[in-house]
Amino acid sequence: xxxxxxxxxxxILGQLMLGLVNGSFYALLSLGLAVIFGLMGIVNFAHGAFYxxxxxxxxxxxxxxxxxxxxxxxxSPLVIALLGILLERLFLRHLYxxxxxxxxxxxxxxxxxxEGCLHQYFGASGQSYPVPAALRGVFDLGFMIxxxxxxxxxxxxxxxxxxxxxxxxxxxxxxxxRAATENAPLLQAFGVNVPLLVxxxxxxxxxxxxxxxxxxxxxxxxSPQMGSSLVIVxxxxxxxxxxxxxxxxxxxxxxxxxxxxxxxxxxxxxxxIVVFLIxxxxxxxxxxxxxxxx
Amino acid sequence: xxxxxxxxAASVGLLAAVPAVQAADEIVIGDIDDFSGTYADVAGxxxxxxxxxxxxxxxxxxxxxxxxxxxxxxxxxxxxxxSKFREWADxxxxxxxxxxxxxxxxxxxxKVAASKKIPFFALGAGGSSLTNEDCTAYSVHYVYDTTxxxxxxxxxxxxxxxxxxxxxxxxxxxxxxxQNAASKVVEAxxxxxxxxxxxxxxxSDFSSFLLQAQGSGAQVLGLANAGxxxxxxxxxxxxxxxxxxxxxxxxxxxxxxxxxxxxxxxxGLYLTTGWYWDLNEETRAFGKRFFxxxxxxxxxxxxxxxxxxxxxxxxxxxxxxxxxxxxxAELKRTKINDMFxxxxxxxxxxxxxxxxxxxxxxxxxxxxxxxxxxxxxxxxKGEEAFGPITGLCPLAxx
Numbered sequence: 001x002x003x004x005x006x007x008x009x010x011x012i013l014g015q016l017m018l019g020l021v022n023g024s025f026y027a028l029l030s031l032g033l034a035v036i037f038g039l040m041g042i043v044n045f046a047h048g049a050f051y052x053x054x055x056x057x058x059x060x061x062x063x064x065x066x067x068x069x070x071x072x073x074x075x076s077p078l079v080i081a082l083l084g085i086l087l088e089r090l091f092l093r094h095l096y097x098x099x100x101x102x103x104x105x106x107x108x109x110x111x112x113x114x115e116g117c118l119h120q121y122f123g124a125s126g127q128s129y130p131v132p133a134a135l136r137g138v139f140d141l142g143f144m145i146x147x148x149x150x151x152x153x154x155x156x157x158x159x160x161x162x163x164x165x166x167x168x169x170x171x172x173x174x175x176x177x178r179a180a181t182e183n184a185p186l187l188q189a190f191g192v193n194v195p196l197l198v199x200x201x202x203x204x205x206x207x208x209x210x211x212x213x214x215x216x217x218x219x220x221x222x223s224p225q226m227g228s229s230l231v232i233v234x235x236x237x238x239x240x241x242x243x244x245x246x247x248x249x250x251x252x253x254x255x256x257x258x259x260x261x262x263x264x265x266x267x268x269x270x271x272x273i274v275v276f277l278i279x280x281x282x283x284x285x286x287x288x289x290x291x292x293x294x
Numbered sequence: 295x296x297x298x299x300x301x302x303a304a305s306v307g308l309l310a311a312v313p314a315v316q317a318a319d320e321i322v323i324g325d326i327d328d329f330s331g332t333y334a335d336v337a338g339x340x341x342x343x344x345x346x347x348x349x350x351x352x353x354x355x356x357x358x359x360x361x362x363x364x365x366x367x368x369x370x371x372x373x374x375x376x377s378k379f380r381e382w383a384d385x386x387x388x389x390x391x392x393x394x395x396x397x398x399x400x401x402x403x404x405k406v407a408a409s410k411k412i413p414f415f416a417l418g419a420g421g422s423s424l425t426n427e428d429c430t431a432y433s434v435h436y437v438y439d440t441t442x443x444x445x446x447x448x449x450x451x452x453x454x455x456x457x458x459x460x461x462x463x464x465x466x467x468x469x470x471x472x473q474n475a476a477s478k479v480v481e482a483x484x485x486x487x488x489x490x491x492x493x494x495x496x497x498s499d500f501s502s503f504l505l506q507a508q509g510s511g512a513q514v515l516g517l518a519n520a521g522x523x524x525x526x527x528x529x530x531x532x533x534x535x536x537x538x539x540x541x542x543x544x545x546x547x548x549x550x551x552x553x554x555x556x557x558x559x560x561x562g563l564y565l566t567t568g569w570y571w572d573l574n575e576e577t578r579a580f581g582k583r584f585f586x587x588x589x590x591x592x593x594x595x596x597x598x599x600x601x602x603x604x605x606x607x608x609x610x611x612x613x614x615x616x617x618x619x620x621x622x623a624e625l626k627r628t629k630i631n632d633m634f635x636x637x638x639x640x641x642x643x644x645x646x647x648x649x650x651x652x653x654x655x656x657x658x659x660x661x662x663x664x665x666x667x668x669x670x671x672x673x674x675k676g677e678e679a680f681g682p683i684t685g686l687c688p689l690a691x692x
Contacts, residue, residue, distance in 0.1 A: 008509075011505070011506070014505050015502055015505065018501045018502050018505070019502075021499075021501075022499050028668050036489075041670045060597075094612070116330075119330060119334070122329065122337045123550075123590075124330075124332055124333070124334040124335045124338070124520060125336075125521075125522070125525070125550045125553070125554040126334040126524075126525060126550060126554050127554050128529070128554060128555060128559065130643060131533075138534075138535055145534055145535050147533050147534060147535075148500075149533070201374065216609065219529075219530075219533070220498055220499075220526050220529065221525050221526055221554055221555075223522060225331070225522075226498070229498060230498055240588065261502055264502035264503065264506075265502070265506065268491050268492060268493065268494075268502075268503065269465055269492050269494065269518065271494060271497075271502075272497065274496035278426070
């Protein structure tokens with residue numbers, strides 16, 4: 001068998017494939033963070049909690065209302081978006097004129113409250129969400145067995161990421177959103193309802209987290225702490241991509257998934273720190289991130 | 295000046311509000327455990343309920359003194375566990391500490407137990423170092439340890455033909471101790487270790503590590519991890535079709551893990567447990583009482599908490615005081631007979647020797663009622679499960 005640095009090519013290909021799956025989750029989550037930071041200047045520490053909440057909405061709607069996977073995938077971002085809009089109107093909007101630190105503290109507090117509530121009602125051990133029937137089974141790629149569901153995750157993530165990038169960078173709505181960050185009073189003078197726009201942006205950002213939660217429900221156990229371990233990595237991804245850069249978040253999410261996958265073969269113990277190592281290097285040599293504007 | 299005066303007055307008020315040392319006419323049982331993290335469902339609130347059930351069954355008082363319970367969350371941090379223990383010892387008149395769920399925290403708390411001379415029952419922490427290198431005159435290790443788990447599960451699997459092992463090991467003290475214990479047993483029985491991968495704690499994606507396990511060509515996938523790590527790694531092993539070629543071995547699994555995975559995923563799994571709610575009439579009665587309060591069946595740890603509380607209270611009654619040295623002597627002298635253990639005893643090094651059960655998880659067809667998850671493959675005598683005294687603990691020379 002062919003080898004690169006003593007590691008069989010088949011193993012490397014397998015790990016790259018898995019890295020792409022993880023990268024898809026990173027990309028979806030960091031995309032939401034980048035949208036919220038780029039357009040609102042809020043460091044949304046509650047992102048992991050919304051991710052967990054998205055998975056719980058899918059799980060509970062299946063258990064209690066019999067809502068199937070496909071509807072749940074649409075329902076949970078919607079529910080979480082409404083919750084996000086509510087939180088923005090009630091709390092976040094008071095903080096825009098203050099130091100970004102206040103937004104960070106508030107969202108961190110919200111995260112603790114959400115996770116605490118989930119913990120209280122559902123316990124720590126987590127629950128299983130079945131893989132939908134249409135996506136069961138595996139692809140035999142020759143070098144590895146790829147469950148169909150994992151391939152589906154990559155597909156959804158790529159479509160959503162491209163869609164969000166297109167809306168923000170290439171449409172009139174996106175232009176208006178970006179104008180709101182540049183000069184809100186001027187935009188308001190044109191008759192645009194800026195507060196509503198901002199609230200919807202926050203809702204949209206957290207809806208992306210909820211979508212990632214719904215997507216991951218069949219892969220891992222749905223538990224209150226599923227988001228808190230992931231959110232730190234995702235923040236590092238956003239910093240590497242450049243705070244607020246949509247394209248940066250997508251590309252660095254995918255790329256870091258791949259790098260992490262390779263680390264798991266070469267030196268597994270380092271797989272949970274390699275992202276932070278790269279973050280440190282990026283901060284030293286390009287403080288604004290790979291795709292950020294100085 | 296006025297504000298300073300107000301501040302001073304407020305601080306004095308606060309000081310006065312700090313509870314004074316508990317009246318000496320109470321017996322104070324402390325429980326420091328994981329109430330909010332990954333092990334919270336294994337013990338946590340369920341364990342507190344078990345302590346209260348034991349106190350109620352004992353009559354609510356001993357030597358004419360009321361029994362009270364203090365609880366605290368150690369958040370899986372050794373420093374928090376140790377400082378809370380110290381605080382209770384100094385300020386709250388603590389008589390005995392139960393707790394753990396985490397080997398690192400338990401080692402730290404055992405050190406406090408030795409310096410404060412307060413009996414400490416470690417429950418739910420796996421590391422057998424608690425009664426070896428880290429043993430103290432005041433520690434008791436209840437329920438299970440890494441040696442007993444390995445002796446149960448690994449022996450059974452090797453004897454059933456699973457000779458070649460690959461380990462998925464949680465990258466911290468507990469995982470390493472568990473893997474070492476298992477590989478010793480495997481090799482002693484003529485098996486081989488083909489490799490191991492150390493996985494960071496709390497990993498969300500196990501598929502990469504599982505592919506490496508599969509690449510090793512081993513027959514058995516030894517899961518030297520616990521809690522969520524265990525559940526997520528087994529779930530992924532199923533998804534990637536690895537369980538069709540390799541037999542997974544749960545080196546530590548609790549009934550709550552099996553419940554969250556579902557029998558479809560967990561069926562056929564071998565595991566070792568210190569107790570099970572559906573063993574006999576007594577355990578079933580306890581299980582039902584517990585279920586009525588907690589809406590889930592007790593884990594082996596919850597059963598252990600009940601037993602440990604009763605054992606301590608019986609010792610206090612027998613000795614007629616809470617003197618720690620007299621209590622420890624009594625604990626190590628008397629057999630333990632309750633719904634958790636029959637003929638159990640606390641050895642000189644602090645291990646509570648009792649029967650362990652090698653279980654296999656039932657298939658969905660075999661399971662007849664809720665929480666009917668295990669069939670007993672073998673009852674291991676305590677001496678066989680926990681092995682001979684190693685001599686590493688100075689209290690128990692070889």
